[in-house]
Amino acid sequence: MQWSWIPQNWTIIWQYTLDNALLGLLPPLIGLVISLPVGIACVATRWLYPPVLGLANAVYAIPTLAVFVVLIDYTGLGNLTVIIALTLLSLCVLIPSVVDGLRSVPEPVRQAATAMGFTQVRRMIQVELPLAVPVIIAGMRVAVVSSISLASLGYLIGVLSFGYFFVDGEQRDYPTEIYAGFALTILLAIVCDLLLVGARTLLTPWARGRRAAASTMTARPAVTGVPS
Protein backbone atom coordinates (compact mmCIF):
# COMPACT_ATOMS: atom_id res chain seq x y z
CA MET A 1 0.00 0.00 0.00
CA GLN A 2 1.52 3.25 -1.15
CA TRP A 3 -0.20 6.00 0.79
CA SER A 4 1.24 8.72 -1.41
CA TRP A 5 -0.93 7.42 -4.26
CA ILE A 6 -3.99 8.96 -2.65
CA PRO A 7 -2.97 12.66 -2.65
CA GLN A 8 -1.35 12.24 -6.05
CA ASN A 9 -4.60 11.03 -7.57
CA TRP A 10 -7.00 13.12 -5.55
CA THR A 11 -8.69 14.61 -8.62
CA ILE A 12 -9.67 11.31 -10.22
CA ILE A 13 -10.61 9.80 -6.85
CA TRP A 14 -13.07 12.61 -6.27
CA GLN A 15 -14.32 12.48 -9.86
CA TYR A 16 -14.93 8.72 -9.79
CA THR A 17 -16.54 8.97 -6.38
CA LEU A 18 -19.11 11.39 -7.80
CA ASP A 19 -19.61 9.20 -10.88
CA ASN A 20 -20.01 6.08 -8.78
CA ALA A 21 -22.35 7.87 -6.37
CA LEU A 22 -24.55 8.94 -9.28
CA LEU A 23 -24.67 5.36 -10.57
CA GLY A 24 -25.39 4.11 -7.07
CA LEU A 25 -28.19 6.54 -6.23
CA LEU A 26 -29.96 7.36 -9.46
CA PRO A 27 -31.02 3.82 -10.46
CA PRO A 28 -32.65 3.04 -7.05
CA LEU A 29 -34.44 6.40 -7.15
CA ILE A 30 -35.79 5.72 -10.63
CA GLY A 31 -36.52 2.17 -9.47
CA LEU A 32 -38.53 3.59 -6.58
CA VAL A 33 -40.53 5.82 -8.89
CA ILE A 34 -41.39 2.72 -10.94
CA SER A 35 -41.93 0.46 -7.93
CA LEU A 36 -44.45 2.74 -6.19
CA PRO A 37 -47.21 2.50 -8.83
CA VAL A 38 -46.34 -1.12 -9.61
CA GLY A 39 -46.36 -2.05 -5.90
CA ILE A 40 -49.64 -0.21 -5.32
CA ALA A 41 -51.19 -2.05 -8.27
CA CYS A 42 -49.85 -5.37 -6.93
CA VAL A 43 -51.48 -4.75 -3.54
CA ALA A 44 -54.75 -3.66 -5.14
CA THR A 45 -55.06 -6.65 -7.51
CA ARG A 46 -54.02 -9.83 -5.84
CA TRP A 47 -53.22 -11.84 -9.00
CA LEU A 48 -50.72 -9.28 -10.30
CA TYR A 49 -47.99 -9.66 -7.68
CA PRO A 50 -46.69 -13.20 -8.38
CA PRO A 51 -46.02 -12.64 -12.12
CA VAL A 52 -44.51 -9.18 -11.48
CA LEU A 53 -42.26 -10.55 -8.77
CA GLY A 54 -41.31 -13.50 -10.96
CA LEU A 55 -40.32 -11.14 -13.74
CA ALA A 56 -38.28 -8.88 -11.45
CA ASN A 57 -36.47 -11.90 -10.00
CA ALA A 58 -35.80 -13.28 -13.48
CA VAL A 59 -34.18 -9.98 -14.51
CA TYR A 60 -32.09 -10.10 -11.34
CA ALA A 61 -30.93 -13.58 -12.21
CA ILE A 62 -29.42 -12.42 -15.52
CA PRO A 63 -25.73 -11.58 -15.05
CA THR A 64 -25.30 -7.80 -14.92
CA LEU A 65 -22.78 -7.91 -17.73
CA ALA A 66 -25.27 -9.73 -19.93
CA VAL A 67 -27.84 -7.03 -19.27
CA PHE A 68 -25.27 -4.45 -20.41
CA VAL A 69 -24.58 -6.41 -23.55
CA VAL A 70 -28.24 -6.66 -24.44
CA LEU A 71 -28.81 -2.95 -23.78
CA ILE A 72 -25.73 -1.72 -25.68
CA ASP A 73 -27.52 -2.42 -28.95
CA TYR A 74 -30.21 0.06 -27.99
CA THR A 75 -28.61 2.63 -25.68
CA GLY A 76 -24.94 2.39 -26.60
CA LEU A 77 -21.80 2.45 -24.46
CA GLY A 78 -22.51 4.98 -21.77
CA ASN A 79 -24.13 6.08 -18.56
CA LEU A 80 -27.63 5.46 -19.84
CA THR A 81 -27.01 1.76 -20.34
CA VAL A 82 -25.62 1.32 -16.84
CA ILE A 83 -28.41 3.36 -15.28
CA ILE A 84 -31.11 1.37 -17.07
CA ALA A 85 -29.49 -1.95 -16.15
CA LEU A 86 -29.08 -1.06 -12.47
CA THR A 87 -32.61 0.34 -12.34
CA LEU A 88 -33.99 -2.96 -13.64
CA LEU A 89 -31.94 -4.85 -11.08
CA SER A 90 -33.15 -2.64 -8.21
CA LEU A 91 -36.79 -3.50 -8.96
CA CYS A 92 -36.28 -6.98 -7.58
CA VAL A 93 -35.74 -5.47 -4.13
CA LEU A 94 -37.88 -2.36 -4.36
CA ILE A 95 -41.17 -3.78 -5.63
CA PRO A 96 -41.38 -6.31 -2.77
CA SER A 97 -40.47 -3.60 -0.26
CA VAL A 98 -43.29 -1.35 -1.51
CA VAL A 99 -45.72 -4.28 -1.42
CA ASP A 100 -44.57 -5.42 2.04
CA GLY A 101 -44.61 -1.83 3.27
CA LEU A 102 -48.19 -1.31 2.17
CA ARG A 103 -49.19 -4.67 3.58
CA SER A 104 -47.62 -3.73 6.92
CA VAL A 105 -50.29 -1.05 7.37
CA PRO A 106 -52.61 -2.54 10.02
CA GLU A 107 -56.03 -3.45 8.64
CA PRO A 108 -57.89 -1.51 11.40
CA VAL A 109 -55.97 1.63 10.42
CA ARG A 110 -56.92 1.19 6.78
CA GLN A 111 -60.52 0.49 7.71
CA ALA A 112 -60.70 3.47 10.07
CA ALA A 113 -59.29 5.73 7.36
CA THR A 114 -61.97 4.55 4.94
CA ALA A 115 -64.67 5.00 7.55
CA MET A 116 -63.47 8.54 8.35
CA GLY A 117 -64.18 9.45 4.73
CA PHE A 118 -60.76 9.32 3.07
CA THR A 119 -61.01 8.79 -0.68
CA GLN A 120 -58.80 5.95 -1.95
CA VAL A 121 -56.15 8.26 -3.39
CA ARG A 122 -56.01 10.40 -0.29
CA ARG A 123 -55.83 7.36 1.96
CA MET A 124 -52.86 6.07 -0.06
CA ILE A 125 -51.00 9.39 0.10
CA GLN A 126 -51.80 10.45 3.66
CA VAL A 127 -52.05 7.15 5.50
CA GLU A 128 -50.71 4.08 3.72
CA LEU A 129 -47.54 5.39 2.08
CA PRO A 130 -46.34 7.30 5.18
CA LEU A 131 -46.78 4.13 7.21
CA ALA A 132 -44.94 2.08 4.57
CA VAL A 133 -41.90 4.39 4.66
CA PRO A 134 -39.79 2.35 7.13
CA VAL A 135 -40.11 -0.83 5.07
CA ILE A 136 -39.60 0.98 1.75
CA ILE A 137 -36.47 2.67 3.06
CA ALA A 138 -35.15 -0.66 4.27
CA GLY A 139 -35.50 -1.83 0.67
CA MET A 140 -33.84 1.33 -0.64
CA ARG A 141 -30.83 0.71 1.60
CA VAL A 142 -30.27 -2.70 0.03
CA ALA A 143 -30.86 -1.35 -3.47
CA VAL A 144 -28.48 1.60 -3.07
CA VAL A 145 -25.66 -0.46 -1.58
CA SER A 146 -25.90 -3.13 -4.25
CA SER A 147 -26.15 -0.48 -6.96
CA ILE A 148 -22.99 1.23 -5.69
CA SER A 149 -21.11 -2.03 -5.84
CA LEU A 150 -22.50 -3.12 -9.23
CA ALA A 151 -21.64 0.30 -10.70
CA SER A 152 -18.00 -0.83 -10.87
CA LEU A 153 -18.95 -3.18 -13.67
CA GLY A 154 -19.92 -0.17 -15.74
CA TYR A 155 -16.24 0.46 -16.36
CA LEU A 156 -16.18 -2.68 -18.52
CA ILE A 157 -18.30 -0.82 -21.05
CA GLY A 158 -16.39 2.40 -20.56
CA VAL A 159 -18.47 4.13 -17.93
CA LEU A 160 -16.29 5.78 -15.29
CA SER A 161 -16.61 4.47 -11.74
CA PHE A 162 -14.50 2.81 -9.06
CA GLY A 163 -14.24 -0.06 -11.54
CA TYR A 164 -11.39 1.89 -13.13
CA PHE A 165 -9.20 1.34 -10.07
CA PHE A 166 -9.71 -2.42 -10.14
CA VAL A 167 -9.03 -2.79 -13.86
CA ASP A 168 -6.14 -0.32 -13.91
CA GLY A 169 -4.61 -1.74 -10.73
CA GLU A 170 -4.83 -5.25 -12.14
CA GLN A 171 -3.32 -4.29 -15.50
CA ARG A 172 -0.45 -2.35 -13.94
CA ASP A 173 -0.01 -4.90 -11.14
CA TYR A 174 -0.42 -2.08 -8.62
CA PRO A 175 -2.34 -3.39 -5.56
CA THR A 176 -2.64 0.01 -3.86
CA GLU A 177 -5.13 1.13 -6.48
CA ILE A 178 -7.20 -2.02 -5.98
CA TYR A 179 -7.25 -1.61 -2.20
CA ALA A 180 -8.22 2.03 -2.61
CA GLY A 181 -11.11 1.11 -4.93
CA PHE A 182 -12.20 -1.46 -2.40
CA ALA A 183 -12.15 0.98 0.49
CA LEU A 184 -13.80 3.76 -1.50
CA THR A 185 -16.67 1.51 -2.54
CA ILE A 186 -17.32 0.49 1.04
CA LEU A 187 -16.99 4.06 2.30
CA LEU A 188 -19.41 5.38 -0.31
CA ALA A 189 -21.87 2.63 0.53
CA ILE A 190 -21.72 3.45 4.23
CA VAL A 191 -22.19 7.19 3.63
CA CYS A 192 -25.20 6.61 1.36
CA ASP A 193 -26.68 4.14 3.81
CA LEU A 194 -26.35 6.68 6.64
CA LEU A 195 -28.07 9.28 4.45
CA LEU A 196 -31.00 6.89 4.01
CA VAL A 197 -31.17 6.19 7.74
CA GLY A 198 -31.25 9.96 8.27
CA ALA A 199 -34.04 10.30 5.72
CA ARG A 200 -36.03 7.64 7.51
CA THR A 201 -35.62 9.39 10.85
CA LEU A 202 -36.82 12.66 9.33
CA LEU A 203 -39.77 11.05 7.57
CA THR A 204 -40.96 8.95 10.51
CA PRO A 205 -40.81 11.02 13.69
CA TRP A 206 -43.70 8.90 14.95
CA ALA A 207 -41.63 5.72 14.90
CA ARG A 208 -39.00 6.96 17.36
CA GLY A 209 -38.96 4.92 20.51
CA ARG A 210 -40.95 2.11 19.04
CA ARG A 211 -38.47 1.44 16.27
CA ALA A 212 -36.31 -0.69 18.51
CA ALA A 213 -39.13 -3.15 18.94
CA ALA A 214 -40.71 -2.90 15.51
CA SER A 215 -37.86 -2.61 13.00
CA THR A 216 -36.65 -6.17 13.26
CA MET A 217 -40.14 -7.34 12.41
CA THR A 218 -41.10 -4.97 9.61
CA ALA A 219 -37.76 -4.57 7.84
CA ARG A 220 -36.80 -8.17 7.38
CA PRO A 221 -38.92 -9.17 4.37
CA ALA A 222 -37.66 -6.22 2.32
CA VAL A 223 -34.05 -6.69 3.29
CA THR A 224 -33.95 -10.22 1.99
CA GLY A 225 -36.05 -9.26 -0.99
CA VAL A 226 -38.08 -12.39 -0.53
CA PRO A 227 -41.87 -11.97 -0.68
CA SER A 228 -43.70 -13.01 2.41
Place this chain on the structure above:
Amino acid sequence: MITFETVTKRYPDGTVAVDSLDLEVPAGKIMVLVGPSGCGKTTTLRMINRLVEPTSGRVLLDSANVADTDPSQLRRGIGYVIQQTGLFPHRTIEDNIATVPLLTGWKRDRARTRARELMDLVGLDPATMARRYPHQLSGGQQQRVGVARALAADPPVLLMDEPFSAVDPIVRAALQDELIRLQAELHKTVVLVTHDVEEAIKVGDLVAVFRPGGHLAQVDTPERLLGAPVDDYVRDFVGFDRGIRRLSFFGAAGLDLATDTVLPVGTTHADAAAAAKLAGEPWLLVVDAAGRPLGWAAVADLDSGNARAVLTDADLAPVGHTFRPDTDSLRAALDATILSRTERAVGVDASGRAIGTTSYERLRDAIRAAEDAAESDAVRTRQAGVKGG
Protein backbone atom coordinates in the same frame (compact mmCIF):
# COMPACT_ATOMS: atom_id res chain seq x y z
CA MET B 1 -83.01 8.28 12.72
CA ILE B 2 -81.61 5.20 11.01
CA THR B 3 -83.98 2.73 9.37
CA PHE B 4 -83.27 -0.72 7.96
CA GLU B 5 -85.92 -1.83 5.46
CA THR B 6 -85.84 -5.59 4.78
CA VAL B 7 -82.06 -5.46 4.46
CA THR B 8 -80.27 -8.64 3.42
CA LYS B 9 -76.56 -9.19 3.02
CA ARG B 10 -75.59 -12.35 1.18
CA TYR B 11 -71.94 -12.99 0.34
CA PRO B 12 -70.86 -14.51 -3.00
CA ASP B 13 -70.14 -17.84 -1.29
CA GLY B 14 -73.78 -18.02 -0.22
CA THR B 15 -73.42 -17.14 3.47
CA VAL B 16 -76.19 -14.91 4.66
CA ALA B 17 -74.84 -12.43 7.19
CA VAL B 18 -78.04 -10.44 7.62
CA ASP B 19 -81.46 -11.76 6.66
CA SER B 20 -84.34 -9.34 5.86
CA LEU B 21 -83.62 -7.06 8.75
CA ASP B 22 -86.15 -4.44 9.76
CA LEU B 23 -84.85 -2.13 12.45
CA GLU B 24 -85.33 1.44 13.48
CA VAL B 25 -82.78 3.39 15.50
CA PRO B 26 -84.48 6.46 16.99
CA ALA B 27 -82.61 9.75 16.83
CA GLY B 28 -80.66 10.68 19.95
CA LYS B 29 -80.73 7.17 21.41
CA ILE B 30 -78.13 4.48 21.96
CA MET B 31 -79.09 1.29 20.12
CA VAL B 32 -76.94 -1.68 21.05
CA LEU B 33 -76.66 -4.61 18.64
CA VAL B 34 -75.74 -7.70 20.62
CA GLY B 35 -75.36 -11.36 19.77
CA PRO B 36 -72.85 -14.19 19.41
CA SER B 37 -70.07 -13.88 16.82
CA GLY B 38 -71.25 -14.44 13.29
CA CYS B 39 -74.77 -13.16 13.95
CA GLY B 40 -74.42 -10.25 11.52
CA LYS B 41 -74.31 -7.41 14.03
CA THR B 42 -71.08 -5.89 12.71
CA THR B 43 -72.23 -6.33 9.11
CA THR B 44 -75.41 -4.49 10.06
CA LEU B 45 -73.39 -1.64 11.56
CA ARG B 46 -71.12 -1.37 8.53
CA MET B 47 -74.05 -1.10 6.16
CA ILE B 48 -74.89 2.26 7.75
CA ASN B 49 -71.67 3.93 6.55
CA ARG B 50 -71.44 1.74 3.43
CA LEU B 51 -68.33 -0.17 4.42
CA VAL B 52 -70.63 -3.04 3.44
CA GLU B 53 -73.31 -2.70 0.75
CA PRO B 54 -76.58 -4.58 1.27
CA THR B 55 -77.53 -7.24 -1.27
CA SER B 56 -81.13 -6.09 -1.09
CA GLY B 57 -83.24 -3.71 0.94
CA ARG B 58 -82.53 -0.12 1.94
CA VAL B 59 -80.72 1.63 4.76
CA LEU B 60 -82.13 5.09 5.41
CA LEU B 61 -80.43 7.86 7.31
CA ASP B 62 -83.02 10.52 8.15
CA SER B 63 -85.21 9.06 5.37
CA ALA B 64 -82.47 9.39 2.70
CA ASN B 65 -81.13 6.16 1.23
CA VAL B 66 -77.43 5.96 2.15
CA ALA B 67 -76.76 4.30 -1.22
CA ASP B 68 -77.60 7.64 -2.88
CA THR B 69 -74.87 9.53 -1.02
CA ASP B 70 -71.22 9.57 -2.06
CA PRO B 71 -69.50 7.16 0.37
CA SER B 72 -66.73 9.55 1.43
CA GLN B 73 -69.18 12.39 2.04
CA LEU B 74 -71.53 10.09 3.90
CA ARG B 75 -68.75 8.77 6.16
CA ARG B 76 -67.49 12.23 7.11
CA GLY B 77 -70.89 12.78 8.69
CA ILE B 78 -70.84 9.53 10.67
CA GLY B 79 -68.46 8.98 13.58
CA TYR B 80 -66.82 5.55 13.69
CA VAL B 81 -65.07 3.86 16.60
CA ILE B 82 -63.57 0.36 16.44
CA GLN B 83 -62.15 -2.08 18.93
CA GLN B 84 -58.54 -1.88 17.74
CA THR B 85 -58.91 1.94 17.75
CA GLY B 86 -57.51 2.23 14.20
CA LEU B 87 -55.66 5.35 15.27
CA PHE B 88 -53.11 6.59 12.74
CA PRO B 89 -49.71 5.65 14.21
CA HIS B 90 -47.96 8.41 12.26
CA ARG B 91 -50.13 11.24 13.48
CA THR B 92 -50.09 12.96 16.84
CA ILE B 93 -53.11 12.66 19.09
CA GLU B 94 -54.38 16.11 18.13
CA ASP B 95 -53.96 15.40 14.42
CA ASN B 96 -55.67 12.03 14.79
CA ILE B 97 -58.64 13.75 16.38
CA ALA B 98 -58.58 16.51 13.76
CA THR B 99 -58.76 13.97 10.90
CA VAL B 100 -62.31 14.54 9.72
CA PRO B 101 -62.27 18.35 10.18
CA LEU B 102 -59.07 18.43 8.08
CA LEU B 103 -60.67 16.19 5.45
CA THR B 104 -63.60 18.55 5.20
CA GLY B 105 -61.28 21.48 4.62
CA TRP B 106 -60.87 23.16 7.99
CA LYS B 107 -57.74 25.24 8.53
CA ARG B 108 -55.16 23.33 10.57
CA ASP B 109 -55.22 25.78 13.49
CA ARG B 110 -58.97 25.62 13.84
CA ALA B 111 -58.95 21.82 13.56
CA ARG B 112 -56.30 21.56 16.28
CA THR B 113 -58.22 23.89 18.57
CA ARG B 114 -61.25 21.69 18.06
CA ALA B 115 -59.13 18.59 18.76
CA ARG B 116 -58.00 20.03 22.08
CA GLU B 117 -61.59 20.82 23.06
CA LEU B 118 -62.47 17.20 22.38
CA MET B 119 -59.55 15.95 24.42
CA ASP B 120 -61.00 17.88 27.36
CA LEU B 121 -64.40 16.41 26.64
CA VAL B 122 -63.17 12.79 26.76
CA GLY B 123 -60.95 13.37 29.79
CA LEU B 124 -57.49 13.63 28.23
CA ASP B 125 -55.15 16.47 29.15
CA PRO B 126 -54.34 18.42 25.96
CA ALA B 127 -51.28 20.09 27.50
CA THR B 128 -49.44 16.81 27.99
CA MET B 129 -51.00 14.53 25.40
CA ALA B 130 -51.81 16.55 22.27
CA ARG B 131 -48.37 16.12 20.71
CA ARG B 132 -47.85 12.49 21.63
CA TYR B 133 -48.21 9.57 19.24
CA PRO B 134 -50.80 6.83 19.78
CA HIS B 135 -48.27 4.17 20.82
CA GLN B 136 -47.28 6.36 23.77
CA LEU B 137 -50.77 6.06 25.28
CA SER B 138 -52.42 3.26 27.27
CA GLY B 139 -55.17 1.18 25.70
CA GLY B 140 -57.88 3.06 27.56
CA GLN B 141 -56.44 6.44 26.56
CA GLN B 142 -56.20 5.32 22.94
CA GLN B 143 -59.84 4.33 23.00
CA ARG B 144 -60.74 7.79 24.36
CA VAL B 145 -58.83 9.31 21.45
CA GLY B 146 -60.83 7.05 19.15
CA VAL B 147 -64.07 8.41 20.57
CA ALA B 148 -62.81 12.01 20.37
CA ARG B 149 -61.80 11.48 16.74
CA ALA B 150 -65.23 10.12 15.91
CA LEU B 151 -66.88 13.17 17.50
CA ALA B 152 -64.53 15.80 16.02
CA ALA B 153 -66.77 16.99 13.20
CA ASP B 154 -69.82 16.81 15.47
CA PRO B 155 -71.58 14.13 13.41
CA PRO B 156 -75.19 13.39 14.39
CA VAL B 157 -74.54 9.65 14.14
CA LEU B 158 -71.91 7.58 15.93
CA LEU B 159 -71.12 3.95 15.06
CA MET B 160 -69.15 1.93 17.59
CA ASP B 161 -67.91 -1.58 16.81
CA GLU B 162 -66.99 -3.38 20.05
CA PRO B 163 -65.39 -0.15 21.25
CA PHE B 164 -64.48 -1.32 24.73
CA SER B 165 -63.74 -5.02 24.21
CA ALA B 166 -59.96 -4.73 24.10
CA VAL B 167 -59.44 -3.03 27.47
CA ASP B 168 -59.44 -4.50 30.96
CA PRO B 169 -62.70 -4.62 32.93
CA ILE B 170 -61.98 -1.60 35.14
CA VAL B 171 -61.06 0.63 32.21
CA ARG B 172 -64.03 -0.76 30.29
CA ALA B 173 -66.44 0.21 33.05
CA ALA B 174 -64.93 3.71 33.16
CA LEU B 175 -65.27 4.10 29.39
CA GLN B 176 -68.87 2.90 29.51
CA ASP B 177 -69.68 5.45 32.20
CA GLU B 178 -67.94 8.07 30.08
CA LEU B 179 -70.08 7.17 27.07
CA ILE B 180 -73.25 7.46 29.14
CA ARG B 181 -72.11 10.85 30.44
CA LEU B 182 -71.18 12.10 26.97
CA GLN B 183 -74.45 10.92 25.52
CA ALA B 184 -76.41 12.81 28.18
CA GLU B 185 -74.60 15.92 26.94
CA LEU B 186 -74.48 15.30 23.18
CA HIS B 187 -77.62 13.29 22.28
CA LYS B 188 -76.07 11.48 19.31
CA THR B 189 -77.79 8.69 17.48
CA VAL B 190 -75.49 5.85 18.51
CA VAL B 191 -75.32 2.30 17.19
CA LEU B 192 -72.99 0.17 19.30
CA VAL B 193 -72.05 -3.43 18.56
CA THR B 194 -70.98 -5.73 21.37
CA HIS B 195 -71.01 -9.41 22.28
CA ASP B 196 -71.25 -8.47 25.95
CA VAL B 197 -74.85 -8.45 27.07
CA GLU B 198 -73.91 -6.70 30.33
CA GLU B 199 -72.50 -3.84 28.31
CA ALA B 200 -75.62 -3.76 26.15
CA ILE B 201 -77.84 -3.50 29.20
CA LYS B 202 -75.66 -0.89 30.84
CA VAL B 203 -75.26 1.58 27.99
CA GLY B 204 -78.23 0.87 25.72
CA ASP B 205 -81.48 2.84 25.54
CA LEU B 206 -82.59 0.02 23.26
CA VAL B 207 -81.04 -3.39 22.74
CA ALA B 208 -81.36 -5.50 19.58
CA VAL B 209 -80.54 -9.15 20.23
CA PHE B 210 -79.38 -11.01 17.12
CA ARG B 211 -79.66 -14.73 16.48
CA PRO B 212 -77.03 -16.63 14.47
CA GLY B 213 -77.86 -16.28 10.76
CA GLY B 214 -78.58 -12.58 10.89
CA HIS B 215 -82.07 -12.65 12.40
CA LEU B 216 -83.37 -10.29 15.03
CA ALA B 217 -84.58 -12.07 18.14
CA GLN B 218 -85.82 -9.10 20.16
CA VAL B 219 -85.57 -5.33 20.21
CA ASP B 220 -86.48 -3.81 23.53
CA THR B 221 -85.41 -1.62 26.38
CA PRO B 222 -82.82 -3.29 28.62
CA GLU B 223 -85.36 -3.57 31.41
CA ARG B 224 -87.91 -5.31 29.16
CA LEU B 225 -85.22 -7.58 27.78
CA LEU B 226 -84.43 -8.78 31.27
CA GLY B 227 -88.03 -8.81 32.43
CA ALA B 228 -89.71 -10.32 29.40
CA PRO B 229 -87.39 -12.16 27.05
CA VAL B 230 -89.43 -13.35 24.06
CA ASP B 231 -88.07 -16.88 23.95
CA ASP B 232 -85.52 -19.34 25.34
CA TYR B 233 -82.77 -18.03 23.08
CA VAL B 234 -83.02 -14.51 24.46
CA ARG B 235 -83.54 -15.83 27.98
CA ASP B 236 -80.33 -17.87 27.76
CA PHE B 237 -78.51 -15.04 26.10
CA VAL B 238 -79.28 -12.40 28.71
CA GLY B 239 -78.06 -14.74 31.42
CA PHE B 240 -79.20 -16.59 34.50
CA ASP B 241 -79.39 -13.73 37.00
CA ARG B 242 -81.51 -11.45 34.86
CA GLY B 243 -84.08 -11.09 37.66
CA ILE B 244 -81.51 -9.46 39.90
CA ARG B 245 -79.95 -7.43 37.10
CA ARG B 246 -83.32 -6.10 36.07
CA LEU B 247 -83.64 -4.46 39.49
CA SER B 248 -81.01 -1.96 38.27
CA PHE B 249 -83.78 -0.31 36.28
CA PHE B 250 -86.09 0.21 39.27
CA GLY B 251 -85.34 3.14 41.57
CA ALA B 252 -85.09 2.54 45.30
CA ALA B 253 -87.34 5.54 45.94
CA GLY B 254 -90.34 3.22 45.96
CA LEU B 255 -88.89 1.28 48.86
CA ASP B 256 -90.84 1.83 52.10
CA LEU B 257 -88.07 2.21 54.66
CA ALA B 258 -88.64 1.56 58.37
CA THR B 259 -88.00 4.76 60.33
CA ASP B 260 -88.99 3.57 63.81
CA THR B 261 -85.84 1.41 63.91
CA VAL B 262 -83.56 4.49 63.86
CA LEU B 263 -82.58 5.74 67.31
CA PRO B 264 -80.10 8.44 68.37
CA VAL B 265 -77.11 7.61 70.49
CA GLY B 266 -78.01 8.20 74.18
CA THR B 267 -81.43 6.54 74.00
CA THR B 268 -81.95 4.39 77.12
CA HIS B 269 -82.00 0.63 76.67
CA ALA B 270 -85.51 0.57 78.08
CA ASP B 271 -86.80 2.99 75.42
CA ALA B 272 -84.89 1.13 72.74
CA ALA B 273 -86.35 -2.22 73.76
CA ALA B 274 -89.83 -0.74 73.69
CA ALA B 275 -89.25 0.71 70.21
CA ALA B 276 -87.90 -2.62 68.96
CA LYS B 277 -90.91 -4.44 70.30
CA LEU B 278 -93.26 -2.01 68.58
CA ALA B 279 -91.38 -2.30 65.30
CA GLY B 280 -91.00 -6.06 65.63
CA GLU B 281 -87.33 -5.81 64.70
CA PRO B 282 -84.31 -7.70 66.13
CA TRP B 283 -81.86 -4.88 65.14
CA LEU B 284 -81.90 -1.14 65.79
CA LEU B 285 -79.85 1.45 63.92
CA VAL B 286 -77.95 3.81 66.19
CA VAL B 287 -77.26 7.25 64.71
CA ASP B 288 -75.13 10.15 65.93
CA ALA B 289 -76.43 13.61 66.88
CA ALA B 290 -76.38 14.65 63.19
CA GLY B 291 -78.39 11.57 62.21
CA ARG B 292 -75.50 9.71 60.56
CA PRO B 293 -75.52 5.92 61.09
CA LEU B 294 -73.05 4.55 63.64
CA GLY B 295 -73.95 0.86 63.67
CA TRP B 296 -76.50 -1.76 64.54
CA ALA B 297 -77.51 -2.65 68.11
CA ALA B 298 -78.84 -6.17 68.71
CA VAL B 299 -82.15 -6.01 70.56
CA ALA B 300 -81.31 -9.29 72.33
CA ASP B 301 -78.29 -7.62 73.95
CA LEU B 302 -80.24 -4.68 75.42
CA ASP B 303 -80.22 -4.41 79.20
CA SER B 304 -83.80 -3.12 79.51
CA GLY B 305 -83.88 -3.59 83.35
CA ASN B 306 -81.02 -1.14 83.84
CA ALA B 307 -82.46 2.41 83.88
CA ARG B 308 -79.04 3.99 83.43
CA ALA B 309 -77.94 1.92 80.39
CA VAL B 310 -77.98 4.00 77.17
CA LEU B 311 -77.11 3.32 73.51
CA THR B 312 -73.48 4.25 72.80
CA ASP B 313 -71.31 3.90 69.73
CA ALA B 314 -69.54 0.95 71.33
CA ASP B 315 -70.32 -2.73 70.68
CA LEU B 316 -72.31 -2.04 67.50
CA ALA B 317 -72.40 -4.25 64.43
CA PRO B 318 -70.94 -2.35 61.44
CA VAL B 319 -73.33 -0.27 59.30
CA GLY B 320 -72.16 -1.92 56.07
CA HIS B 321 -72.98 -0.51 52.63
CA THR B 322 -75.52 2.27 52.57
CA PHE B 323 -77.59 3.36 49.56
CA ARG B 324 -79.34 6.51 48.39
CA PRO B 325 -83.08 5.89 47.80
CA ASP B 326 -83.30 8.98 45.58
CA THR B 327 -80.52 7.97 43.17
CA ASP B 328 -79.74 4.27 43.65
CA SER B 329 -81.64 1.31 42.25
CA LEU B 330 -83.47 -1.48 44.01
CA ARG B 331 -80.52 -3.64 43.03
CA ALA B 332 -78.20 -1.50 45.14
CA ALA B 333 -80.63 -1.63 48.06
CA LEU B 334 -80.94 -5.41 47.76
CA ASP B 335 -77.19 -5.82 47.45
CA ALA B 336 -76.53 -3.71 50.54
CA THR B 337 -79.14 -5.73 52.44
CA ILE B 338 -77.70 -9.10 51.41
CA LEU B 339 -74.18 -8.05 52.32
CA SER B 340 -75.16 -6.83 55.77
CA ARG B 341 -74.75 -9.23 58.71
CA THR B 342 -78.01 -7.90 60.09
CA GLU B 343 -79.95 -8.58 56.83
CA ARG B 344 -80.80 -4.90 56.88
CA ALA B 345 -79.33 -1.91 55.07
CA VAL B 346 -79.46 1.81 55.66
CA GLY B 347 -80.90 4.32 53.21
CA VAL B 348 -79.16 7.69 53.54
CA ASP B 349 -79.75 11.15 52.08
CA ALA B 350 -77.28 13.31 50.21
CA SER B 351 -75.59 14.48 53.43
CA GLY B 352 -75.23 10.94 54.77
CA ARG B 353 -78.04 11.09 57.34
CA ALA B 354 -79.99 7.88 57.83
CA ILE B 355 -83.50 7.96 56.36
CA GLY B 356 -84.57 4.45 57.34
CA THR B 357 -83.74 0.77 57.15
CA THR B 358 -84.61 -2.09 54.79
CA SER B 359 -85.59 -5.67 55.38
CA TYR B 360 -86.19 -8.56 52.99
CA GLU B 361 -89.94 -8.14 53.40
CA ARG B 362 -89.81 -4.45 52.52
CA LEU B 363 -87.60 -5.19 49.47
CA ARG B 364 -89.96 -7.93 48.32
CA ASP B 365 -92.92 -5.55 48.40
CA ALA B 366 -90.99 -2.85 46.52
CA ILE B 367 -89.82 -5.30 43.82
CA ARG B 368 -93.33 -6.63 43.33
CA ALA B 369 -94.75 -3.10 43.01
CA ALA B 370 -92.04 -2.08 40.53
CA GLU B 371 -92.61 -5.16 38.37
CA ASP B 372 -96.37 -4.58 38.32
CA ALA B 373 -95.80 -0.98 37.25
CA ALA B 374 -93.35 -2.06 34.49
CA GLU B 375 -95.83 -4.66 33.26
CA SER B 376 -98.71 -2.21 32.94
CA ASP B 377 -96.32 0.26 31.25
CA ALA B 378 -95.41 -2.38 28.70
CA VAL B 379 -99.04 -3.20 28.03
CA ARG B 380 -99.76 0.49 27.50
CA THR B 381 -96.77 0.78 25.10
CA ARG B 382 -97.92 -2.25 23.14
CA GLN B 383 -101.43 -0.86 22.82
CA ALA B 384 -100.05 2.50 21.70
CA GLY B 385 -97.88 0.63 19.20
CA VAL B 386 -100.85 -1.23 17.77
CA LYS B 387 -102.78 2.01 17.35
CA GLY B 388 -99.77 3.74 15.80
CA GLY B 389 -99.05 0.86 13.40
